[in-house]
Amino acid sequence: MLKDITLGQYFPGDTVVHRLDPRTKLILTVVYIAALFLVNTWGGYALVIAALAAVTAVAHIKPRAMLKGLKPLVFIIVFTGLLNLFFTRGDDVLFQWRFIHITHTGLTRAVSMVLRVMLLVSGTFLLTYTTSPLAITDGLERLLSPLNKLHVPVYELSLMMCIALRFIPTLIEETDRIMSAQKARGADLETGTLPERAKALLPLLIPLFISAFRRADELALAMECRCYNGGQGRTRMKELRMAGRDAVAFCLGGLLVAGILVLRRLGI
Amino acid sequence: MYKDIISMDPIIRVKNLTYVYPDADRPALDGVDLDIMPGSFVAVLGSNGSGKSTLAKHLNAILLPKEGKVLVDGMDTIDEGSLLPIRRKVGMVFQNPDNQIVANVVEDDVAFAPENLGVDPKEIRRRVDEALKQVDMYDFRLHAPHLLSGGQKQRVAIAGVLAMGPEVLVLDEPTAMLDPRGRREVVSAAERLCREKGITVLLITHHMDEAVRADRVLVMDRGHIVMDGAPAEIFARAGDLRALQLTVPDTTALIEKLNAAGMSLPSGALTPEACAAAIKEALG
Numbered sequence: 160m161l162k163d164i165t166l167g168q169y170f171p172g173d174t175v176v177h178r179l180d181p182r183t184k185l186i187l188t189v190v191y192i193a194a195l196f197l198v199n200t201w202g203g204y205a206l207v208i209a210a211l212a213a214v215t216a217v218a219h220i221k222p223r224a225m226l227k228g229l230k231p232l233v234f235i236i237v238f239t240g241l242l243n244l245f246f247t248r249g250d251d252v253l254f255q256w257r258f259i260h261i262t263h264t265g266l267t268r269a270v271s272m273v274l275r276v277m278l279l280v281s282g283t284f285l286l287t288y289t290t291s292p293l294a295i296t297d298g299l300e301r302l303l304s305p306l307n308k309l310h311v312p313v314y315e316l317s318l319m320m321c322i323a324l325r326f327i328p329t330l331i332e333e334t335d336r337i338m339s340a341q342k343a344r345g346a347d348l349e350t351g352t353l354p355e356r357a358k359a360l361l362p363l364l365i366p367l368f369i370s371a372f373r374r375a376d377e378l379a380l381a382m383e384c385r386c387y388n389g390g391q392g393r394t395r396m397k398e399l400r401m402a403g404r405d406a407v408a409f410c411l412g413g414l415l416v417a418g419i420l421v422l423r424r425l426g427i
Numbered sequence: 428m429y430k431d432i433i434s435m436d437p438i439i440r441v442k443n444l445t446y447v448y449p450d451a452d453r454p455a456l457d458g459v460d461l462d463i464m465p466g467s468f469v470a471v472l473g474s475n476g477s478g479k480s481t482l483a484k485h486l487n488a489i490l491l492p493k494e495g496k497v498l499v500d501g502m503d504t505i506d507e508g509s510l511l512p513i514r515r516k517v518g519m520v521f522q523n524p525d526n527q528i529v530a531n532v533v534e535d536d537v538a539f540a541p542e543n544l545g546v547d548p549k550e551i552r553r554r555v556d557e558a559l560k561q562v563d564m565y566d567f568r569l570h571a572p573h574l575l576s577g578g579q580k581q582r583v584a585i586a587g588v589l590a591m592g593p594e595v596l597v598l599d600e601p602t603a604m605l606d607p608r609g610r611r612e613v614v615s616a617a618e619r620l621c622r623e624k625g626i627t628v629l630l631i632t633h634h635m636d637e638a639v640r641a642d643r644v645l646v647m648d649r650g651h652i653v654m655d656g657a658p659a660e661i662f663a664r665a666g667d668l669r670a671l672q673l674t675v676p677d678t679t680a681l682i683e684k685l686n687a688a689g690m691s692l693p694s695g696a697l698t699p700e701a702c703a704a705a706i707k708e709a710l711g
Binding site for chain 2: 292293318321322324325328329332373374377378380381382383384385386387388392393394395396397398
């Protein structure tokens, strides 16, 4: 029952987008997000939407998957839209009824904010859809490696991420097992008021925590047995290497930013 | 068998090893002496709390002796400078396969140890492929560990240790959490590594039918090694084993019953095949 939880869903594939170096994708995603806040014209939005659609198509991600990713955010999106629609003050009133007055500025702002949030989320989804969590962690580690000089334990942090990702399915399985065990003894996890249900979770969480600590202890022992002694002097089997396609991706990203800036200047 | 190579130096020497856990009232190990020859397959039996795991943890310097000495290929485990070389020589696999796999792709997990040792990436790749082939898991190299069966996970754990290039493999009840099929897979992988690659294997187990395949069986009780010999010698002493709350292999139990019923079968027929052959011969 808990099996379908995924963290940043990943659709395995072998397209150019999938094969890009995770560092490239991470940098471009950050650039994309920053660029999104520079957009202030309809032409700019059209350009970003076109770019996003093109990448989605090249990555063989179904448009439906993109929309599905937006589903949990419907509330935030609608809320943002309504807030901007009703609470923007201006002189160019389009519609007025008692205390409700909708202005032209408000309408424009609402639409552009909604678009911005949706584009922001879909853009980052595109990263997780085409990059495995492990590759993202790896890419982050390399990108942040200069921080090592400032004594930030970058490798340890990335190892922590990896181990967390590795143990999510194991712990979910365990939770399922404990839940079944408690239910078999008559525990009621599904009915009752919210505080009651939260209380019923306690006999679930305690064994889970105890087992997680035991696992951590054993894992640490196993890691020590395999000569783990910190990030220093470590090598990697899979080295990240930038290829021609990464250069192309950076050029395209640059073009997108340039396009946005030009449209902003022209006001189209 | 192990007696043929007695002229070589032992790979592991344990001398008068004593260890007391903090807050324990009696020592977990009490003056243990043990030599293990390179290339031998040794099974360690004993009921819970007999000191088997404590002994195992001394062999790669996870625990350090309170008294006495543990020498791995001449290196004293108490010497801090030899820690990594010792851990590299003596690979250790534990009971719960889930709690020893670090990465979420099989081949990345196997690469963990050589990565820690700072091995060149190309060489890591070679070792990972070789280690996975040795335990027959090469086809699963891109799988996620949590989707594998228990026996498969445990073989990945063995591969993860093999990638260090160890001379000794210590398996601490590797089959305790597995189904019969997983048990067979793991034990035959270990046996193959010993027979074909000459890796010394120390298998701690509760399953007598696994101990039958070893060259030498050690029986521990309350921190002492109380029996030490070839499987045929040890299992011939069924009464002594039962007194230590251990069982005997099914084959031994069968032969005992048949002999009690008037047949005269040799007690040394321990594997199912040998047992079947002995019965067939006796029946003419």
